[in-house]
Amino acid sequence: MLHVSRHQLREVALHVVTSGSGPALLLVHGFPLDHGMWRGQFEELADSYRLIAPDLRGFGRSQPGSEPAATMDRMADDLAELLDALRVTEPVTLCGLSMGGYVALAFWRRHGERLGRLILCDTRAAADTPETAAGRLATAAAILDRGTDELAESMLERLFAERTWRESPALVESIRQVMRRTPARSVAAALRGMAQRVDMTEALPRIHVPALVICGEYDAISPPEEMRGLAAALPRAEYVQIAGAGHMAPLEEPAAVNRAIRRFLAETEVDAPS
Numbered sequence: 001m002l003h004v005s006r007h008q009l010r011e012v013a014l015h016v017v018t019s020g021s022g023p024a025l026l027l028v029h030g031f032p033l034d035h036g037m038w039r040g041q042f043e044e045l046a047d048s049y050r051l052i053a054p055d056l057r058g059f060g061r062s063q064p065g066s067e068p069a070a071t072m073d074r075m076a077d078d079l080a081e082l083l084d085a086l087r088v089t090e091p092v093t094l095c096g097l098s099m100g101g102y103v104a105l106a107f108w109r110r111h112g113e114r115l116g117r118l119i120l121c122d123t124r125a126a127a128d129t130p131e132t133a134a135g136r137l138a139t140a141a142a143i144l145d146r147g148t149d150e151l152a153e154s155m156l157e158r159l160f161a162e163r164t165w166r167e168s169p170a171l172v173e174s175i176r177q178v179m180r181r182t183p184a185r186s187v188a189a190a191l192r193g194m195a196q197r198v199d200m201t202e203a204l205p206r207i208h209v210p211a212l213v214i215c216g217e218y219d220a221i222s223p224p225e226e227m228r229g230l231a232a233a234l235p236r237a238e239y240v241q242i243a244g245a246g247h248m249a250p251l252e253e254p255a256a257v258n259r260a261i262r263r264f265l266a267e268t269e270v271d272a273p274s
């Protein structure tokens with residue numbers, strides 16, 4: 001059964017959907033989406049795990065922050081406060097997709113003692129290049145002027161594998177609608193936040209928790225070569241490629257992603273506190 005709640009944190013109120021019981025699995029969505037992208041995980045994994053899927057600040061039904069940039073650090077701090085509000089005291093498994101992966105790496109940096117295991121889906125450790133960061137700032141300005149429809153269309157083209165476009169038009173449409181509903185101000189704030197995120201490449205060898213790195217075979221945004229390199233740099237990571245999926249692997253091929261997550265969680269343990 002799904003449980004929906006809203007939690008007033010220090011700076012923002014976050015909307016969160018939870019389901020199931022067992023070890024906590026915190027699911028952090030990508031940009032510019034909301035908790036709904038994890039529906040395939042809610043359908044299958046809640047029999048063994050306590051799934052927790054928040055809407056990050058400014059997305060879905062969560063309140064935006066008051067600052068012009070929604071940084072990955074702020075979002076990571078929100079997650080730590082949310083876990084307090086939900087009385088989750090044990091280290092969690094944090095699973096983040098793309099921007100959610102940037103937030104997961106920020107969570108390790110700022111709240112490492114609360115991270116038991118890490119699942120990185122279709123994401124990267126590197127910061128933006130100066131050109132990419134400048135492009136994001138320009139897009140943020142354009143969105144505030146003209147709305148989010150253009151961004152939604154250009155992003156959609158890169159999010160999904162060809163098979164998803166062909167066989168699951170309703171799924172693509174549902175993501176289009178989520179993007180269109182997201183307020184321009186929130187989209188702009190997250191773009192500015194991503195543009196200033198810390199480069200985590202050098203930190204990867206110091207992330208000692210068990211990790212699973214998942215990448216869609218046709219991910220055009222964080223491609224398999226890059227994600228394989230990310231997994232190789234993590235001391236305890238396994239790399240799993242999802243056949244037929246694009247950037248939104250957990251949504252496009254939920255059964256394969258759930259199998260990988262289930263196996264990883266069954267075969268690894270959260271380290272005892274030292």
Ligand code: MLT
Pocket residue numbers: 029030031032097098099100194221
């Ligand atoms: C995402 O899916 O969250 C975005 O592609 C991340 C990004 O723009 O870097």
